[in-house]
Amino acid sequence: GDSVTQMEGPVTLSEEAFLTINCTYTATGYPSLFWYVQYPGEGLQLLLKATKADDKGSNKGFEATYRKETTSFHLEKGSVQVSDSAVYFCALKTGANNLFFGTGTRLTVIP
Amino acid sequence: DAMVIQNPRYQVTQFGKPVTLSCSQTLNHNVMYWYQQKSSQAPKLLFHYYDKDFNNEADTPDNFQSRRPNTSFCFLDIRSPGLGDAAMYLCATGGFGLSTYNEQFFGPGTRLTVL
Numbered sequence: 335g336d337s338v339t340q341m342e343g344p345v346t347l348s349e350e351a352f353l354t355i356n357c358t359y360t361a362t363g364y365p366s367l368f369w370y371v372q373y374p375g376e377g378l379q380l381l382l383k384a385t386k387a388d389d390k391g392s393n394k395g396f397e398a399t400y401r402k403e404t405t406s407f408h409l410e411k412g413s414v415q416v417s418d419s420a421v422y423f424c425a426l427k428t429g430a431n432n433l434f435f436g437t438g439t440r441l442t443v444i445p
Numbered sequence: 446d447a448m449v450i451q452n453p454r455y456q457v458t459q460f461g462k463p464v465t466l467s468c469s470q471t472l473n474h475n476v477m478y479w480y481q482q483k484s485s486q487a488p489k490l491l492f493h494y495y496d497k498d499f500n501n502e503a504d505t506p507d508n509f510q511s512r513r514p515n516t517s518f519c520f521l522d523i524r525s526p527g528l529g530d531a532a533m534y535l536c537a538t539g540g541f542g543l544s545t546y547n548e549q550f551f552g553p554g555t556r557l558t559v560l
Contacts, residue, residue, distance in 0.1 A: 368548070377451075377535050377554040378488070423487060432502075433549055435487035 336361045340424045340436025347414055347443050355409040355439045357398075357424035365426040367391075367400050367407040368433070372421045381409075381422070414443045448472070449552035451536050457558045458526050466521040466555045468536030476539040477519040478549065479511060483532045494519060523557075531559045 341356040359365065366385045370378040382391030387402035396411045407424060424436040449470045458464040468477065475496050480488035492501045494513045508530070510522040523530055533556050537549040 366548075370551075375556075377533075378537075378551040380548060380550070383548065427549075432490050432493075433488075437487050438485070 336365065336426060336428060336434050338424050338426055338434050338436040341439055342437070344440040344442060347441070349416055349443055349445050350413045351443075353409070353411040353414045353418075353441070355422055355424075355441070357407045357409065357436060359405050359407065359424075359426050361405075361426055361428055363428045365428045367398070368425040368427070369396070369398055369407070369409050370423040370425060370435075372423065372438070374420070378423065414441070416443045416445055419443050449536055449538055449550055451534075451552040451555050453555060454553060455556050455558070457560060458523075459560050460528065461525045464523050464526055464557065466523075466534050466536075466557070468519045468521070468552055469517050470536075470538045470550075470552075471517070472538050472540065472550060473516060474538035474540040474550070475516070477513060478537040478539070479509075479519070479521050480535040480537065481532050482535055482554070488535055491521070526557070526559045528559050531557055533557075 337360045339358050368383045369381040371381045372378050382393040384391040384400035387400055390399045398407050398409045419442050421438045421440045423438045425433045427433050452467045478493040479491045481491055482488040490502050491505045491509055492511055508524050513519045533554045535554045536552040539549045
């Protein structure tokens with residue numbers, strides 16, 4: 335079945351450090367891929383998405399490229415800020431309505 | 446702004462006492478979802494409505510029910526909450542058939558505490 339495997343956390347970085355959170359997926363068909371962010375006490379917000387192979391999603395300095403050959407959608411940011419501290423979820427969606435989430439990666443950025 | 450609204454944000458109930466969580470949307474989306482998210486876990490889909498058609502996930506307990514009286518509103522009813530039902534409940538919407546049909550828009554969630 336469809337699934338997402340996400341890098342386990344927690345991840346702690348200093349401000350301005352480079353961030354990578356790994357995400358790989360298993361899916362039948364051609365999924366769309368997403369990164370959602372959840373700030374403390376809040377719901378999920380869509381951070382970025384890619385709907386086909388080689389697409390790059392980007393938002394707020396974050397980027398992820400849909401790599402079909404490696405079935406990956408790794409999240410990167412060149413210089414993290416304290417305000418980026420949150421839990422990040424990788425997710426996929428095929429033709430059905432269900433979003434399959436990874437287990438989430440908690441990021442803490444320290445000044 | 447178009448959005449997904451959940452009320453209340455925090456709900457406390459007693460063991461076995463029925464509780465209803467509310468979700469409304471101004472996006473005019475035809476699909477509405479309910480997810481359960483326990484601490485430090487990924488959201489888990491409970492069920493969804495495609496218009497008025499109800500779709501239950503196979504492993505959703507019978508204790509959880511839902512109602513969608515119109516396009517804008519959807520309710521989650523927990524008939525007899527147990528301690529294991531304490532969680533964040535997330536409502537989401539999706540507009541099937543639109544260019545963003547495969548994107549879901551989430552509300553802020555309702556955190557349920559069971560005493």
